[in-house]
Amino acid sequence: MTRRVWVVGVGAVTPLGATWVDSVAALAAGEIAIGPVTRFDVTGFPSTVAATIEPVGAGDRRLLLARTAAAEAWTQAAIDVPAARIGIFVGAEAGRPDFATVVAVSRAGGNVAALAPLAARIGRGATSPGAVASMLAAMTGAHGPVETSSLACASSAAAIAEAGRCIRSGECDVALAGGVGADVDQLMLASFGLLGALSARGVSCPFDVQRDGFVLGEGAAFVVLAREPRGAIAELAGIGRTMDAYRLTAPEPEGAGAARAMQSALADAGLDAVDYVQTHGTSTPLNDAAEAHALHRVFGRALDRARVASVKGAIGHAIAGAGALGFLCAVEAVARGTLLPTAGLAHPDPLCALPHVVGTAAYASAASALVNSFAFGGANVSLAVRSM
Amino acid sequence: MSIAIVGGSAVSPAGLGWRGMMDRQPNRATLLAVTHPAAGGFEVPAIPAEHDAGDAKSRRLMSRSARFAAIAARDALREAGWSDRTDVGYWLGVGASGGPLSEIVTMLQISIDEGAVSLAKLGAEGLLASNPLHTFQVLNNFTMCHGAILEGTGGPNGALFSRGAGTVHALGEAIHAIESGDCDRALAGGADTALHPVTWAELVRDGFAERGLVPSEGAGVLALARVGTAVPLAIIEHASVGDAHGAIDDADLVVIAPWGEPARGRLRDLAGSRTVLDLTAIHGEALAATPALAWLAAVDQITAGRSQRATILSLGPDGELGVVVLRRAA
Numbered sequence: 040m041t042r043r044v045w046v047v048g049v050g051a052v053t054p055l056g057a058t059w060v061d062s063v064a065a066l067a068a069g070e071i072a073i074g075p076v077t078r079f080d081v082t083g084f085p086s087t088v089a090a091t092i093e094p095v096g097a098g099d100r101r102l103l104l105a106r107t108a109a110a111e112a113w114t115q116a117a118i119d120v121p122a123a124r125i126g127i128f129v130g131a132e133a134g135r136p137d138f139a140t141v142v143a144v145s146r147a148g149g150n151v152a153a154l155a156p157l158a159a160r161i162g163r164g165a166t167s168p169g170a171v172a173s174m175l176a177a178m179t180g181a182h183g184p185v186e187t188s189s190l191a192c193a194s195s196a197a198a199i200a201e202a203g204r205c206i207r208s209g210e211c212d213v214a215l216a217g218g219v220g221a222d223v224d225q226l227m228l229a230s231f232g233l234l235g236a237l238s239a240r241g242v243s244c245p246f247d248v249q250r251d252g253f254v255l256g257e258g259a260a261f262v263v264l265a266r267e268p269r270g271a272i273a274e275l276a277g278i279g280r281t282m283d284a285y286r287l288t289a290p291e292p293e294g295a296g297a298a299r300a301m302q303s304a305l306a307d308a309g310l311d312a313v314d315y316v317q318t319h320g321t322s323t324p325l326n327d328a329a330e331a332h333a334l335h336r337v338f339g340r341a342l343d344r345a346r347v348a349s350v351k352g353a354i355g356h357a358i359a360g361a362g363a364l365g366f367l368c369a370v371e372a373v374a375r376g377t378l379l380p381t382a383g384l385a386h387p388d389p390l391c392a393l394p395h396v397v398g399t400a401a402y403a404s405a406a407s408a409l410v411n412s413f414a415f416g417g418a419n420v421s422l423a424v425r426s427m
Numbered sequence: 428m429s430i431a432i433v434g435g436s437a438v439s440p441a442g443l444g445w446r447g448m449m450d451r452q453p454n455r456a457t458l459l460a461v462t463h464p465a466a467g468g469f470e471v472p473a474i475p476a477e478h479d480a481g482d483a484k485s486r487r488l489m490s491r492s493a494r495f496a497a498i499a500a501r502d503a504l505r506e507a508g509w510s511d512r513t514d515v516g517y518w519l520g521v522g523a524s525g526g527p528l529s530e531i532v533t534m535l536q537i538s539i540d541e542g543a544v545s546l547a548k549l550g551a552e553g554l555l556a557s558n559p560l561h562t563f564q565v566l567n568n569f570t571m572c573h574g575a576i577l578e579g580t581g582g583p584n585g586a587l588f589s590r591g592a593g594t595v596h597a598l599g600e601a602i603h604a605i606e607s608g609d610c611d612r613a614l615a616g617g618a619d620t621a622l623h624p625v626t627w628a629e630l631v632r633d634g635f636a637e638r639g640l641v642p643s644e645g646a647g648v649l650a651l652a653r654v655g656t657a658v659p660l661a662i663i664e665h666a667s668v669g670d671a672h673g674a675i676d677d678a679d680l681v682v683i684a685p686w687g688e689p690a691r692g693r694l695r696d697l698a699g700s701r702t703v704l705d706l707t708a709i710h711g712e713a714l715a716a717t718p719a720l721a722w723l724a725a726v727d728q729i730t731a732g733r734s735q736r737a738t739i740l741s742l743g744p745d746g747e748l749g750v751v752v753l754r755r756a757a
Contacts, residue, residue, distance in 0.1 A: 115695040131588075132522040133569060168523055168567065169745065183745075184668065186596050187588040189521060189567035197585055201600065208603060280583035280609075282517065282575050287488065296581060303609075406469075416572030418584055 044373075045271035046424070047118075049367050050111025052104050054256060054354050055089040058111050061243070063371055065353075069202035072354050073243055073254050075399065079225055084377050085232030088241035089223040090256035091275045100221035100257070101131060104360075105171045105176060108259035109215055113179060116263035118150030118213050118268065125181035126211035128202035129172040130194025130218025131360045147313035173402045175215060183211040188237055188360075192319070194218050195409060196362025196412030196420035199262065199300045200278045203422075205373035206266050217261030220360035228255060238322060243356075244383035245349035246391035253321040256355025260363035262370070269427075272374040276407070277423030279310025287419055289325050294333025300419035301337045308423035312341035314405035315372040319413045320349025320381065330411065331391040346401055347393040352383035362412030366422060369408035372427035376404050430602050431659035431756070434507030434650030436499040438618075443498065444558045445480055445723035446730075455641065458622040460725050463631070468642035469711045471495060471620055481577050489573050492522060495646035495716070496618035497574035498627035503614055506580055507650035508655070516610040518601040519571040519648075520594025520617030520715040522626070526661045527614075568589035572679050581720040589715035591619055591686070591743020595751065598722075599666050601651055610654045616722075617713035620644035623729055626714075635744055641685035643711025647719030649726075661729045665752035671697050671740060673752045680704060681735035684721035684741040686712045694740045702731050706726065715743060718749050729755050 049059050054072035056062030072090040081087040095103050118125070169187045176185050184205055188197040195218020202216035231237050231253075238252035258278050264275060268287075282302065283296035290297065297319075305311060318330055334342060357364055371377045378401040387395060405426065412420045437445035441636035455467035480486060480497035488495065496519060509515060537552050568586035575584065583604050588594040594617035601615035621627060621642035631707055654662060665674055675681060681698035682705040685691040695703060706721045713720065718741035725737040734755070741749035 080471070093722075098658060129585045167590075169590065169593070183598070185592075187593065189588045190586050191566050191568045192725075201585065204600070204603060204607075208607075282581050284512075284575050284579045284581045287569070287572065287576065299581070344433060390666075415566060416568050416570060417576060418572065418586075 042207050042209065042266050042329040044206045044275040045265050045268045045273060045372055046111040046262050047265045047270045048116030048274040050108045050291060051094060051113065051258065051260040051364060051367055052092060052108045053258040053364065054092050059367060062212050063377065066350065066379045067377055069380055069382055069399040070353060076223065076228070081228065084228055086228060086237035086239065086241065088254055089253060091223050092257055101171055101219045102174050104221060104257065104259040105219040106174065107260040108217065109175050111180065111214060112261040112263050114416060118263065120185040120212050122180050123148070124183055124212040124242040125179060126183040126202060126205050126214040127172050127176045127181050127185045128198040128214055128216040130188045130190065130193065130196070130359045130362060131171045132189055132191070132216040133168050133169040138351065141169035171219060176213045177226055178214060180373065180396065190418050191414040191416055192356070192358055192361055193412040193418050193420045194298045194359035194362065195260065196366065196410065196422060199363060199422060200280060200420055202264050203275045203278055206264055210264045214264045215261060215396050217259065218360045220258045220301065220357035222358050223255050223257050232257065236323065242383060243322045245322045245352050245381050246338035246383065246387055246393065247384050248386045248388040249280055250322040250324060250327060252291055252323055253351065254355040256357045258292055258354060258357040258360050258364055260367050262359060262366065271427055272423040273370045273427065275311065275422065277304040279303030279307060279421040281418065281419045283417030287416060290329040290413060292329055294336065296417060297330055297411065297413055297419050298333040298336045300335065300421040301411065304409065304421035308425065310423055312338060312406055313345055313407040313423065315369065315378050315408040316345055317346045317368040317408065317410045318347060318349045319411040326413065328390045330331055331393055333383045334393060341374035343394060345380045346396045348381040348396040350379060362420060365412060367411045369410045369424045372405040372408045373424050378403060428665045429654050429656045430605055431652050431657060432649050432661045433652050433657040433659055434501035434503045434728060435660065435723050435726055436506065437645065437647050437720055438471055438495040438499050439645040440471055441718055442472055445727055448727060449704060449709060449724050456575050456622055457625065457689060458573035459627055461640065462624040463627055463717055466627055466642055468622060470755065471644055471744055477655045485573070485577065486567055490570065491620050491644065492618045493570045495644070495720035496570050497537045497577055499616060499618065499646040499648035499730060500574035500578055500614055503648040503650045509650065511613060513581045514577045514582040516601055516604050516613030517571060517580045517584045518588055518613065518615045519573055520589030520597045520719070521570040521586045522565045522619035522715045523567055523588065564675035580614065582613065590745035591649055591718060591741055592745050592747035592749055594718040595666060595668050595741065595749035598751065602663065602666060605653060611755040614648050614650055616646065617715040618754060619713055621714050625728060630744065633650035638689060641711035643712045643713040645716040645720055647716055647723045649722060651718050661726050662756050663751065664754055665750065667750050671748060671750045674752050675738045678736050678738040680725065680728055682706060682725045682737055683715045684720050686742060686744050688744040697740060709737040714743060717743060725753050
């Protein structure tokens with residue numbers, strides 16, 4: 040018999056709060072963290088806003104944010120199992136050396152003598168996605184499986200999926216799983232902006248008729264999953280993963296791949312409807328329409344009984360950290376009946392006609408919830424959670 | 428565990444294809460000649476256009492690793508004879524090698540004002556001079572996604588960061604997906620290059636070059652299915668990270684893939700008196716690609732009748748031991 044997977048701890052650092060508890064209060068009140076980027080000069084950039092976390096401290100932002108969020112979840116879980124039975128599963132992309140070093144490396148070109156000292160300026164582990172998981176393994180003393188998913192926007196949802204899979208199969212009994220995104224820097228703001236992926240208006244308004252792109256955010260979110268239900272606040276009940284295999288930068292317009300991921304997660308959980316959906320909802324014209332289409336395709340009339348939202352309206356898109364942040368929203372729904380809203384949504388697009396939660400949180404009992412996380416490149420991850 | 432390998436593909440310094448891979452001379456590297464002339468190593472030789480990935484337009488968007496992975500995925504699917512790929516899963520160990528530095532160099536050179544980079548000039552002029560799709564060569568999952576899009580694999584998937592062990596985890600995820608019914612068929616492997624200037628600078632800084640790491644590159648992909656559904660090349664009996672206990676006892680061949688000399692000694696000790704085939708001694712260290720290329724080297728030995736049961740031990744720069752056991756199909 041397949042073992043069940045329980046959520047026994049949650050933690051997050053978001054632009055709206057230094058803990059998940061603080062973040063939930065602000066999110067429920069409909070607060071929005073998006074504002075002008077002040078960490079560096081953005082004159083001339085295609086987009087000049089983001090949802091940032093200040094101050095973080097000196098050093099690799101990914102490590103600092105991940106450590107804080109993971110510590111909150113780990114403390115809440117109060118785990119007492121052998122180290123060999125604890126796994127670490129992280130969604131993270133590569134970090135980058137500071138911009139001055141990138142500039143210096145680039146200017147050095149083929150000058151070998153100049154390159155050698157510059158390499159030393161690139162901090163150990165700073166460019167490795169695996170550095171986050173290594174740090175968390177050291178922090179918790181975990182000696183079980185350690186995996187790092189680098190699946191762009193779906194990285195941390197994939198990490199939670201892999202953690203759930205390992206607990207089900209008996210490879211570990213406890214897993215610290217989640218992810219971190221810290222991409223508000225010159226290169227990513229420039230690159231995503233040039234692609235036209237970022238909002239030129241500087242507004243994140245998922246499913247709104249005026250949406251014109253996403254807003255970069257940063258943050259980290261972690262959960263502790265366990266095979267024993269002691270202290271559990273929810274169950275990770277279903278996992279679905281698919282690939283659009285369509286285009287690099289655009290979702291399949293009918294949402295076919297997304298729909299298959301949702302259906303797979305629901306089937307895995309033994310559900311045919313849910314009470315709350317925390318969408319991928321990036322505020323890009325194509326993604327939101329495709330996801331709305333997929334939701335109708337999957338749920339049909341059962342969608343009427345659900346409530347739908349995207350946290351990215353409030354805290355932007357944390358890329359590798361986004362899926363785990365969405366997962367925490369879904370857990371909040373089934374654990375405490377707090378249905379967090381889509382901030383910034385004022386004029387719902389008829390193409391995205393969904394039972395939105397707008398303004399502030401709604402409060403209602405939710406027995407089950409679904410989280411969507413879709414990546415650049417076409418990877419889709421859907422996770423189903425169930426109340427205790 | 429009992430999963431069939433029904434197809435495979437290798438892109439290595441010995442060229443395309445896994446059959447006889449260890450018997451062919453690897454191609455010497457020139458990619459680091461400008462920035463690190465003493466690095467040496469091996470690189471994938473020029474790929475004929477008819478065997479390359481996608482078309483010229485799609486290749487412009489690919490990192491070197493993504494291109495190798497796309498070729499390997501295509502050829503593994505062909506060898507498996509899978510034409511309907513909607514439900515085929517795909518797990519790949521990927522590196523953080525990123526795209527070419529030339530885009531950033533171009534962007535920044537135009538942004539210099541009075542000897543220093545001006546962010547205002549970067550915003551006004553530098554950004555326009557670079558290819559915005561550079562972003563998609565930097566994101567690690569694109570090493571997998573290019574091939575998935577070209578070949579239409581629509582099943583469950585994952586891109587696991589790897590300096591060795593992540594590629595073994597990718598194989599484990601694919602095996603579990605098949606065993607649990609998530610999908611009936613899957614690709615699994617790794618793709619990477621150690622010949623990127625930043626990657627090599629990091630390996631030098633961390634002492635790997637000094638201790639004998641020879642940089643290389645490539646991709647290896649296996650096509651996996653349940654036993655009994657297709658004619659297998661070999662059977663996977665075990666795949667794990669961390670402990671070789673009991674995995675070597677019945678092997679008549681041990682394929683080892685150590686990153687350098689200290690790791691080589693450890694793996695040779697584990698192999699004991701058994702016949703050893705040393706992948707990295709011949710092909711160099713291709714990071715996320717190395718374990719997958721070692722699996723294919725073992726498949727080659729098994730299908731050629733030189734081994735009934737092979738254990739593959741990989742030990743990359745991450746220091747974690749990968750253990751895979753293959754046997755000849757009955």
